[in-house]
Amino acid sequence: TWSWLKMSFTGALEVLIEMKNQDVKFSKDTYVLAFAICYKLNSPESFKICTTLREEALLKGEILSRRASCFAVALALNQNELAKAVSIFSQIVNPESIACANLNVIIHIQSNALENLIETLTNAAEGNLSKFVKRHMFSEEVLAKVREKVKDVPALVAKFDEIYGKLHVSGQVTNYSLDAVLCYTPRDKKSHTLLLNKRMVSRRTFRPLSQSLLAE
Template sequence: MAATLRPPKQVLLLHALRSLVYHWVGGSGSTCCLCPLGETYLRNLEEKLTQNKLILKEELRTLLHLCTSRDDVELAKHVIYRYHAENRNITLGEYKFGPLFVRLCYELDLEDSAVELIKDQHLQGFFSDSTSFNILMDMLFIKGKYRSALEVLIQMKNQDLKFNKDTYVLAFAICYKLNSPESFQICTTLREEALIKGEILPRRASCFAVALALNQNQVAKAISIFSQIMNPESIICTNLNIMIHIQSNMLKTLIDILKDATEGNLSRFVKRHVFSEEVLVKVREKVKDVPALLAEFDELNKKLHRSGQVTAYTLDALLCHTPSDRQSYTVLLNKRTVSRRTFQPLSQSLWAE
């Protein structure tokens, strides 16, 4: 009779931990710290690092799912360096550790740790996907760290990683927020390269590019970009169009646009143009020295307010507003509120993970 093969203790521990991670059973609801088994697993990995032992792919993956604190992430960073050094010349297959680590930093508000690793040349190839960079740029953008976000974007560009639609939106939004000649040049270059490749840029990305051009007083460029936006019927495009007319001194056409928006007995089911109060104030400032246009504008402004076509949101707020989820109400009710990784409550910003 063949001898019965028993898996080593390390493998048994790994399977037990993965069972806890992926098949959580509700209890008292307290999940603020690791269970003893998890703590044992982390200490075992620390010993493997000290003893210079080989780090396995499954061990790293399990570790990233178990991290719940800054100290755990510090351990994960050391394990990542060791793992990458041992496997840098090996094709890692379809599994990507980059997004898992960056999402971990996202949940724990440790963006500096993610920036540190993603920019480290010793980890070249570990973050070999656009998802890792997109998550990190999004996190930095939300926290107002636009310069760091630009550095991550440049790092992604230098690694020659493919930009997807989300990347372009984030890239142009970062450049818009920085609002400098340098960021305008970067935005222009990225846009021209994308068009040469035949890529179709998202409308939202183009809107950021138009707004940046206007802020840099590059009106001709703003007009050129705006003319290439397909279906410019959104509230953002409507207000950008008004800003273009203001900065181009096309006052008569500007008044005609507002007049068209107020005329006609449209059904309440027909979408009406909505204007930012901030933008309308700028219109009035522009026409105040032309009495005939000022009187006409004031009348149109009253009509727009009466018909509910004015919003208090600024143009910047409209540009940076996160679109609402278009899923059904039932799906929204069933949306996850607990992390699949740590089983702790998710913040609002992570519900769409």
């Protein structure tokens, strides 16, 4: 159940925060885990923790991975922190991934930048057709949000329906949700997932979140 998972994520986050409070250096993968947990908890508090961790890392000159940044962007969007989401997304050095492509669409939706959104999807569907160029993939769930957003603008609906058909024909639509895309773990990262699961079960609490990172 979600309540059990929430408790597990909270326990895992407390472990990571205690590590940070004890000046344990985070690796790139540790930041991915921390931001992923904050994203899953999806609360104002977890957003503050994610933001604090990210800002501290940048101040220290640490380079955060694209995947970690994607979790931070997604969390900001879920918390209706559009300006923060746009700021983080703009700092992703190479946003050429399925997660970035879909987050960019959500940013356009929340920004009400519908003309630019349709143009972005058009470029993805009708751009360079070389088989050697990696095409952007879009989640069916995200595209459904686009259609819902433009449904009251006949001209944009017509354009979207045309683009939607082209994206399907070219195999650029996936049934995976945005959440599934974000949380997909490559084979060589399974060890980190197992480690996180172990921490969730065997190590629960050190001190309340409000007394740890955010209190400093």
